[in-house]
Amino acid sequence: MYNEVVMDHFKQPRNVGTIEDPDGVGEVGNPLCGDMMTIYLKIKDDKIDDIKFQTFGCGSAIAVSSMLTELAMGKTLKEAKQITNKDVAAALEGLPKNKMHCSNLGADALHMAIQDYEDRKAGVQRSGPARKEDHEHEKESHCYCPYCDVELNEASTFCEACQRSLDEEH
Amino acid sequence: MKLINLDHISAAPLLPEVKESMIDAINSDLHNPSSQHQAGEAAAERLDAAREAVRQLVGAKDTKEIVFVSGGTESVNHAIKGVAMANQGKGNHIVTTNIEHNAVIRSLKRLSGAGFKVTSLPVDETGRVNPEDVAKAITDKTILVSVMHANNETGTLQPIREIGEITREKNVLFHSDAVDSVGVVPVSVEEMGVDLLSFGANRYYGPHGIGGLYVRKGTRIFPLLEGGVQEHNKRGGTENLIGIIGMGKAAELAIRDMDTRAAHLSELKQYLLDNLPKHLDEYLINTNLEHSLPDLLNVSLKYIEGESVMLMLDGDGIAVSTKSACATGSLRASHVLMSLGLSHADAQGTVVLAWGIDNTKEEMDHFLASVSECVHTLRSMSPLYRNHNG
Numbered sequence: 001m002y003n004e005v006v007m008d009h010f011k012q013p014r015n016v017g018t019i020e021d022p023d024g025v026g027e028v029g030n031p032l033c034g035d036m037m038t039i040y041l042k043i044k045d046d047k048i049d050d051i052k053f054q055t056f057g058c059g060s061a062i063a064v065s066s067m068l069t070e071l072a073m074g075k076t077l078k079e080a081k082q083i084t085n086k087d088v089a090a091a092l093e094g095l096p097k098n099k100m101h102c103s104n105l106g107a108d109a110l111h112m113a114i115q116d117y118e119d120r121k122a123g124v125q126r127s128g129p130a131r132k133e134d135h136e137h138e139k140e141s142h143c144y145c146p147y148c149d150v151e152l153n154e155a156s157t158f159c160e161a162c163q164r165s166l167d168e169e170h
Numbered sequence: 171m172k173l174i175n176l177d178h179i180s181a182a183p184l185l186p187e188v189k190e191s192m193i194d195a196i197n198s199d200l201h202n203p204s205s206q207h208q209a210g211e212a213a214a215e216r217l218d219a220a221r222e223a224v225r226q227l228v229g230a231k232d233t234k235e236i237v238f239v240s241g242g243t244e245s246v247n248h249a250i251k252g253v254a255m256a257n258q259g260k261g262n263h264i265v266t267t268n269i270e271h272n273a274v275i276r277s278l279k280r281l282s283g284a285g286f287k288v289t290s291l292p293v294d295e296t297g298r299v300n301p302e303d304v305a306k307a308i309t310d311k312t313i314l315v316s317v318m319h320a321n322n323e324t325g326t327l328q329p330i331r332e333i334g335e336i337t338r339e340k341n342v343l344f345h346s347d348a349v350d351s352v353g354v355v356p357v358s359v360e361e362m363g364v365d366l367l368s369f370g371a372n373r374y375y376g377p378h379g380i381g382g383l384y385v386r387k388g389t390r391i392f393p394l395l396e397g398g399v400q401e402h403n404k405r406g407g408t409e410n411l412i413g414i415i416g417m418g419k420a421a422e423l424a425i426r427d428m429d430t431r432a433a434h435l436s437e438l439k440q441y442l443l444d445n446l447p448k449h450l451d452e453y454l455i456n457t458n459l460e461h462s463l464p465d466l467l468n469v470s471l472k473y474i475e476g477e478s479v480m481l482m483l484d485g486d487g488i489a490v491s492t493k494s495a496c497a498t499g500s501l502r503a504s505h506v507l508m509s510l511g512l513s514h515a516d517a518q519g520t521v522v523l524a525w526g527i528d529n530t531k532e533e534m535d536h537f538l539a540s541v542s543e544c545v546h547t548l549r550s551m552s553p554l555y556r557n558h559n560g
Contacts, residue, residue, distance in 0.1 A: 002481075010481060016551045031515035031554065034475060034494060034503075038553040054553040056518075058477035058494065062551070 005093045006063040013062055015069035017052045024120065025129035026112025028105045035061040038129060039068075039109040043117055047076050053109075060095050061103040067091050068106030077114055083107050108132055174533045177489040178373075179322060179350065179466065179524035184416070185375040191419035192377065195412045202408055204400060217409060220418025227374075227421040228348075228367055228384050229358030237404045238414050241381040242349035244394065245368035246273035248383050248405070249345045252391040253314050253366065254281050257343070261311035263287045265342075267299045267328075268509040270318050274347055275505075278316075287311070295511050296458040297326040305336045314343045319362075320351035323493055323506040323522055325466030326458040327351065334363020343389060349373065349381070353424040354463055355432070365389050371413075375527070376420025380413030431527050435464035438525050441534055442467060449542035456510055456520070465526060468493075470512065471519040471541075473555040474548040479521055482544035488537050494518045515554060 002010070019040040029036040035057035042050035051072050053065040068088050072080050085107045089095050095104060109132075116130035158165050175183070184192075195216070201209035203217045221233045230236060239245045254264065266278060268290050278288045289307045293299050304315060315337050320327050330346055337344035345366035348357055352367070353374025359367050366389065370381035385391055385404060397406020424431075446453065446469070456468040471479060476492030483490055493504035494517070503517035512520075525534075549555040 007481075010478075011485065013551065018556070027553070031513075031518055034518050036553055038556075054551055054556060056473065056515075056552045056554045057475050059481045061475075062478060 001096065002059055002063070003093050005067075005091075006060060006095065009063035009066040009092065010059045013053075013066040015052050015066065015073070016054070018054060019050060019052050024113040024115075024117030026109045026114070026116055026132075027129040028109045028112060028132045029057070031056065034058065035103050035105060037061065037065050037105055037109040039065075039106075039113040041113045041117055043077070046078075048072050048074060048080055051110075053106075058099070058103055060092075060099040061105070063092055064088050064095070064104050064106040065109075068110055072110055077117075080110060081114060083110060171487045174488045174529070174536060176523045176525050176529070176537060177491045178526040179522060180489075180491055181378070182372050182375050182526050183528060184377060185420065185423060187423060188376055188416050188419045192412050192416040195415040200411050203411060204398065204408065213411060216415055217411060220414045220421075223418040223421040223425070224382055226425055227357070228352060228369065228382075229360055230384055231360070232387060234402050235359075235384055235387055237383045237385055237401045238409060238417075239381050239383050239405055240410070241379055242271075242347070242368055242370040243273045245349070245370070245381050245383040246271070246345075246347050247277050248394040249366040249368055249385075249391070250274065250277040250314065250316060251281065252394055253343055253345065253389070254286055256390040256392045257313040261309075261313045263289065263309055263311040263313065265289045265291065265304060265307045265312060265315045267291045267293060267317055269293055269297065269299075269321055269323075269506045270316070271322055271347055271349070274316055274318070293509050296460075297321060297324050297456070297506075297510055298458060298461065299328055299333075301329050301332040301336055304333050305340070308336070308340050308342055312340075312342050314345060316345040316347070318350075319346045319348035319357070320355070320463050320466075321506060322350045323504060324457045324468040324510075325350070325463035325524075327355075327461040327463065329461075330362045330364065337365075338363055350466075351463065353421065353428075354435075354465060356428065359384050359386070366391070371417035371420050374420050374424040377413050377416040380410055380417045382417070427527075432464050434527055435525065438529060438531065438534060439464055439467065441531055442523070442538075445534070445538050449538045450545060454512070454516060456507060456512070466522065466524045468507075468520060468522050470507075470516045471521065471545050472516060473519065473552045473558060474545060475518045476520050478548050479519070479541070479544055482547070483537070483540055486536075486540040486544075488540055491522045491524070493520045493522060 019042050022040040023043040024041040027038045038054045040052045051069045053069055055062050055065040071083055085104045088106050089104055112130040112132050200213040203214040221236050224236050225233045282288055291299050291303045317328050343365045346364045347368045349370050352369035365386040367384040372378045393404050395406045452472040454470040476494035480492045503514050507517040
């Protein structure tokens with residue numbers, strides 16, 4: 001079901017845990033969609049000096065979190081902000097298609113944590129971690145059936161999986 | 171390492187006698203049971219013998235009431251769509267419950283799109299439907315009530331006999347999806363008062379790809395598959411005789427060994443229930459322990475997600491299934507667990523344990539040690555566990 005890289009990060013996740021007195025904390029997702037990730041940062045000289053994660057989620061969610069921390073560790077904030085969910089999936093050498101838009105939230109959590117760090121520096125007070133409730137589903141240019149979420153051919157007038165007619169342009 | 175199969179609900183091993191019967195059937199070069207020459211008649215005899223074993227397994231009066239189909243899914247589709255189509259003149263209303271298998275849910279959804287009205291009843295927090303709710307839901311337009319016998323996720327048994335009394339009194343057809351109970355617990359279509367009963371063969375160590383539909387004599391039902399006059403004109407197509415012979419052998423053995431199997435399975439269930447608290451904390455048992463199968467438990471492990479548990483146990487050579495949204499591909503929490511009133515977070519951490527006659531207490535010990543370690547690891551990385559503990 002998962003490739004070896006994903007299974008390796010799932011079985012031996014890197015940088016699990018929390019950071020005492022973190023400089024930034026970001027959280028995405030919620031148990032409703034099955035995944036929730038928290039990223040903790042320690043920043044030194046505008047670089048990620050330490051990064052830890054906690055994740056509630058499936059195998060790919062844990063592997064994504066682990067790979068993200070590896071990608072971000074030691075990066076400048078500017079570089080870290082450029083890491084995308086797609087980069088994480090690519091570093092994992094691919095994720096199952098149905099996991100791409102639900103479990104692949106690591107970069108969002110990282111960006112929230114950096115935002116939290118920058119907000120703190122600017123004097124913004126927050127009671128909990130910076131949160132992003134609704135993640136953008138990374139559907140890019142693909143079309144998906146509005147009824148059963150199966151990928152569609154752009155020219156289809158009906159969904160081959162659930163056989164419902166597709167009246168509108170999709 | 172030998173796989174510890176605690177996922178018998180997905181696949182149970184074929185019994186050696188079943189394998190032998192099927193290999194013998196293959197080697198016998200059986201002809202078409204519909205053919206009238208001697209070779210055909212010899213095949214028909216094998217078919218009749220299997221049908222007789224299956225008749226006994228479900229307690230039907232007549233072998234003519236047993237229709238061989240390709241499995242539980244076809245059986246359910248046949249019962250629901252066949253009854254709906256044949257009884258349109260009488261009405262267009264069907265009553266069911268919120269916890270049915272997708273074969274029932276999707277068949278009914280298809281019918282809803284074709285003008286049928288469906289009333290789906292809730293279950294209580296123990297997972298059972300109230301027969302009085304069924305009685306109240308029936309109108310003069312109701313043509314069918316469909317309530318499953320044992321739930322495939324929780325193993326909880328429904329009050330079929332009580333519902334059967336109601337449908338008899340109101341003169342409405344009653345179908346039960348008994349795919350997960352037939353061959354595991356005693357089933358009698360006469361005592362249950364059902365007109366249609368769906369079942370497979372793998373639950374009692376027979377092959378996949380074969381099953382049966384019990385159709386009470388006198389029931390109006392159209393075939394799902396039109397073709398020849400096989401199966402007393404209820405299912406076209408030359409019979410899967412090798413599968414049917416395997417199913418017949420499995421039925422014969424299930425009848426013979428039902429009590430000893432049930433004793434072993436119940437003992438393992440009790441062993442799990444007694445020992446889970448020694449290895450785990452903060453979990454929910456979603457199975458109704460008063461009314462359930464002897465070989466299945468549904469457990470929600472709080473603060474963690476089921477697919478991760480499944481993967482970790484798999485790494486330890488233990489197969490379980492999970493009903494978390496991530497694992498099902500639907501990205502929605504199980505409708506059965508939601509119907510029980512579980513929170514999304516708790517539903518996500520659900521594993522279904524389904525053991526079989528081939529499992530031992532030593533294997534359960536291995537599972538308990540492994541699941542305890544895996545829950546500890548996953549909770550240590552879960553933000554929900556952290557939040558819960560302040």
